[in-house]
Amino acid sequence: MIQHPAAQASGVAIVAVHGVNPTPQYAFQDQVASALAARLNAADQTTDWTADVLEPGTPPVAAGKPPNATVTRVYRRRDRRSLRTPGREYFDVYEAYWSPLDKIPITLLATLAWLLHTLLAPINSTAYLHSDGKKTAFDAGFVVVGVAVIVLAVAGSAWALLCALGAIATISAGVHVEMFAAAEALMSPSALAKLITWRSVALLACGALGGYLLFESVVVFSTIVRQAGLLRIRGRQRVIRLAIAFGTLIAGLILLLVAMLWPTDGGGALGWNAVLFVIAAGALAIARWIGESAFISFFRDVLIYTTRDENISYYDLRERILELVTERIRQTTLATANGGVPYERVIIMAHSLGSTIAMDALIRLQQLLEQEAYDPDDMNRIRAFITFGTALEKTKFFFDKTNPTPSQSMNQWRNDVYGALFTADADELDEPNGDDVGIYWANYWYFVDPVSDRIESYRSFLVPGETRLDAPEVRAGLPTPPAGKAILGRVVAADEPGSRPLWRAGIAHVDYLGDVWFWGTPGAHRGALSVVRRAAVPREAVRFAPHRTLAGAARAVAPAGPAHAARYVVVTGAQASRFIDKVTAPPKTSAPGSRP
Numbered sequence: 001m002i003q004h005p006a007a008q009a010s011g012v013a014i015v016a017v018h019g020v021n022p023t024p025q026y027a028f029q030d031q032v033a034s035a036l037a038a039r040l041n042a043a044d045q046t047t048d049w050t051a052d053v054l055e056p057g058t059p060p061v062a063a064g065k066p067p068n069a070t071v072t073r074v075y076r077r078r079d080r081r082s083l084r085t086p087g088r089e090y091f092d093v094y095e096a097y098w099s100p101l102d103k104i105p106i107t108l109l110a111t112l113a114w115l116l117h118t119l120l121a122p123i124n125s126t127a128y129l130h131s132d133g134k135k136t137a138f139d140a141g142f143v144v145v146g147v148a149v150i151v152l153a154v155a156g157s158a159w160a161l162l163c164a165l166g167a168i169a170t171i172s173a174g175v176h177v178e179m180f181a182a183a184e185a186l187m188s189p190s191a192l193a194k195l196i197t198w199r200s201v202a203l204l205a206c207g208a209l210g211g212y213l214l215f216e217s218v219v220v221f222s223t224i225v226r227q228a229g230l231l232r233i234r235g236r237q238r239v240i241r242l243a244i245a246f247g248t249l250i251a252g253l254i255l256l257l258v259a260m261l262w263p264t265d266g267g268g269a270l271g272w273n274a275v276l277f278v279i280a281a282g283a284l285a286i287a288r289w290i291g292e293s294a295f296i297s298f299f300r301d302v303l304i305y306t307t308r309d310e311n312i313s314y315y316d317l318r319e320r321i322l323e324l325v326t327e328r329i330r331q332t333t334l335a336t337a338n339g340g341v342p343y344e345r346v347i348i349m350a351h352s353l354g355s356t357i358a359m360d361a362l363i364r365l366q367q368l369l370e371q372e373a374y375d376p377d378d379m380n381r382i383r384a385f386i387t388f389g390t391a392l393e394k395t396k397f398f399f400d401k402t403n404p405t406p407s408q409s410m411n412q413w414r415n416d417v418y419g420a421l422f423t424a425d426a427d428e429l430d431e432p433n434g435d436d437v438g439i440y441w442a443n444y445w446y447f448v449d450p451v452s453d454r455i456e457s458y459r460s461f462l463v464p465g466e467t468r469l470d471a472p473e474v475r476a477g478l479p480t481p482p483a484g485k486a487i488l489g490r491v492v493a494a495d496e497p498g499s500r501p502l503w504r505a506g507i508a509h510v511d512y513l514g515d516v517w518f519w520g521t522p523g524a525h526r527g528a529l530s531v532v533r534r535a536a537v538p539r540e541a542v543r544f545a546p547h548r549t550l551a552g553a554a555r556a557v558a559p560a561g562p563a564h565a566a567r568y569v570v571v572t573g574a575q576a577s578r579f580i581d582k583v584t585a586p587p588k589t590s591a592p593g594s595r596p
Contacts, residue, residue: 005048006124011090011473012536013332013343017325019352019389020301022099026070028389029095031513032349033072036091039519050074054092056339069095089536092338096328098321102304111299131393131453141451142505150291157283160276204277205260210255210280217249268478301353302391306398326361333378343431345535347384349528352509356392362439363417370467379548380433383535384468385422386528387493387513388444393453405552411580414466415489419460419567422492426526428464438464439492444518448505454497459489461582463519486576487568487583496525569578 014036017029040049053226054071075090114154124349220241259274270277307314337344360575362385368374423438431437445452451567461474481487500508520527550574568583576582 007499011092011338011343013337013346014091014093015332015346015347015348015358015533016093016359017096017328017350017354019097019350019354019391020298023097025097025099025513026072026095028097028351029072029093033074033091033093033512035519036093036529036532037074039516040533042516043529048078049074050077051093060134069097077390079359084121087532092343092538095359096325096354096361098324099322099443101315101324103216104302106303108299110290111303114299114303131456135447135453138447146290150287152525153283153287154291157280157287160280161284163276192304200264200270203262203264204274206262207259207270207274207278208227208253208254210257210259210282210498211282213248213252213255215252215282217245217252220245220248259357259541293520302377302395302398305353305357307396321357322360322364325357326364329361329382329457330365330374330378333381334377340474342380345383346381347386347532347535349388350390351387351512352389353391353395355387355392358385358397360388361391362421366417376435379434380435381431383433383437384441384531385439385441386444386531387441388528389449389452389453389509390443390445390455390478391453392455393457394451396457412471413468415460415581416462416471417460418458418492419489420464420467422458422460423464424494424533426494427529429531436465437582438492440531442496442526442528443493444496444498444512444528446498446500446508446511448500448502449508450505451509452497455491455493457579458492459579460492461489461581463490474567475583481570481583481585483574483585484571485570485585488567488576488579489581490567494526497529 011088014032016028016032022054030051037049037051050070051074054073056068056071072089072093074093079090097300256275256278259267259278260271263269304314309319329348330347331337331344332343337343348358348362363384365374365379365382368377369376421439422441423439425438425442426442428437428439441455443455445454460477462468463473466474478487498515500515502512504511517525518527519529573584
């Protein structure tokens, strides 16, 4: 661990917001930092980039409080002894760690009931999942197939378990035992003890342990191969890990062979029945784990965070999560951050449900800015928002579906905030920090990732540099669309669709950080690495533009003419039907004296 110097080079802060499912602290932070260092080395064709743990210099820790979370710094090895030298390029990765806050007991039945209620409840007449028809069909099909596979796996493994148990009881007791008799015996320990001897039980336990060791060895092998780019394992360390995995594999095979070949009290060996028993029991456990992981762990987080009813306990959990993430982002933007040498720029990297939380945190910071409770210079340091595997479109659907239909003004307010905050123009990363420069939003997603989607509903007629007070004038200056057409606001995110084979659909959601495509390669699409490096500018290249507040928004708004057509798009009436905030052609009027 390296200590924080009193003064050092300016750099870029990356706030990493993890997604759903239980996550250990620092796991996502280290994944982002390790992946970033690996891709920097690949891009520069060097091995100079590395990641190290850094003690944060601020904020000071109050008496009786736990220490501040550590930071993972990505920097060049040759800078290890010259961190005080200004102008060096480095990246500090912080984690907005919210995972433990919502891990409360929720049953599978309650989760399924909430999901069905959300999909079927007629509370909102305008809730719409903005997704391509093929993508929606794939996502729905994935869920249906997943449920069917889990049900069939549970039923099939239970049947195989009973068959194996009946065969084992026949060998152990020396009398034929039907499958149904074995099932009945499972309900009564005394009856089961008469069918299966203690030696058979010991052999089955031996086989179960062997099967577990085999499974763990396969997991270790696959992890070493699949995450070779993220895990910095080299030379002797790699050999040691492979040797341990191979030793575990051999031990598991030996234990399984003992269970198969050692004679029972009845004189016969369990043979392949022991293997079938172990496989069936393992399949039953895995199916149960998948069901709990998918339908409880995942949808529990979504259930809790999409709650807007202030009268139930879930809402308090949601507020605590949002407050934590908002404060983590705010702290990295302060002039007192980074040991008193503020970061020139801050980047938000958010995965899965974390992107929804990060979006709400940015909107909250924007509200604090408009209420003059947040320094504009601090807000202007946030320059990029990178989402991958984002659940924003789906969580917005869940939000809208379970709440009353929003008014026109409420929908416009949300869209105006999006426009004031975000831009899809990467060239703005080259501009100095200021109110007229938006946060560049890049969204990376796979078609075969059932959680992610193209950003379609986050639109606005406003552009960065304008405030909500400018919105009436902007809308008044929009042109009238032709008959049968409508005008929608611009999409405020730059979409980057990726490709993954169909067989990876089950794990595509966690593939991004290890995928070369996500980070990008020279001459290819704009990857996350180009966004991160483009934000790393020398201190002298950054100036702070004069800032505006709502109270001082007196600058004239540019007219929405052809030169500013980028603030809107013209679509068909059918395409616009799913949106509230739009401009439509006036209805046709009949000429005087003509028949209607």
